Amino acid sequence: MYAIAHDADTLAWNEAPSPGPLSERQVRLRVAWAGVNRADLMQRAGGYPPPPGASEILGLEVSGSVIETGSGVRQYQVGTRVCALLDGGGYAEEVVVDERQLLPLPDGLDLRQSAALPEVFATAWLNLFMEGALAPGERVLVHAAASGVGTAAIQLCRAFGQPCFVTAGSDEKLTRCRELGAEDGWNRHHGSFVETVKAWGGADMILDPVGASYLPDNQAVLNADGRLVVIGLMGGRHAKLDMGRLLMKRQRVIGSTLRAKPADAKGRILSALHEQVWPQLANGEIAPLIDRTWPIAEAEAAHAHMQQDANVGKLLLEVSGER
Known part of the structure; x- marks a missing residue:
């Protein structure tokens, strides 16, 4: 062969x-x-x-x-x-x-x-509904949302009644994400997403392939009892975790790989x-x-x-x- x-x-x-x-x-x-x-x-x-x-x-x-x-x-x-x-x-x-x-x-x-x-829908399903334990109506933040996993996650959120906010690297990508069912989005080249996501209502669960560079902002927008599921390290592997915020808001950080x-x-x-x-x-x-x-x-x-x-x-x- x-x-x-x-x-x-x-x-x-x-x-x-x-x-x-x-x-x-x-x-x-x-x-x-x-x-x-x-x-x-x-x-x-x-x-x-x-x-x-x-x-x-x-x-x-x-x-x-x-x-x-x-x-x-x-x-x-x-x-x-x-x-x-x-x-x-x-x-x-x-x-x-x-x-x-x-x-x-x-x-x-x-x-x-x-x-x-197979790979993108298995990854999205595993991390949204199994690791992330989404309940009906909970709010989801999807990073790198124009990727294969991201576009699968947006569609699953739309189909199963989960409001979804996305981040992506261009306004054109954000338009495509909204067409797939995202409620709103943020161009990562415009700076921090924190204030916009907070105004949207915060996130009960975050699907994140970026990793270290997004950790402080992810913690800032994660609601009480929220889950941050990290599936990649495009933004590095080492970051400072705010343990006080973690405890007071009962946040959970979950590492997940499928392979x-x-x-x-x-x-x-x-x-x-x-x-x-x-x-x-x-x-x-x-x-x-x-x-x-x-x-x-x-x-x-x-x-x-x-x-x-x-x-x-x-x-x-x-x-x-x-x-």
């Missing part, structure tokens, strides 16, 4: 060994489309190694067709079209994955559209998506938001586009091109 080989400076579409023999609950997929995530850039730079035993090949989500099943697989058969949440290995013609990390395509969506779903969770935990997240979100994808209430696509051999251009924060929604790589 062919796969992307990488280092900090280059991505190359080269021949590679096929993933090894299947364990009892694994399936082998022929990859049609692969999603691009900021975690791929971090891994390439040496800052986000794959979990033990996972493929060193980049790529955390794909769509494709089952071409082989392990002896214990019952839910999927050869030929089934699926999307998958991976531990790694997605930038390739084939990938091996535990069946619990698969989902059937939502009704009415093709392989291209479905490749834009290293075991297959059964990922399976529970995907089962919730299948039950709660897949019907809304089928009826059009929620939709995958795809910014641009490139052939897999041009993955370097996709990474450069993401590095420049130029995207609104998902970036995809075309592997087989099957729809």
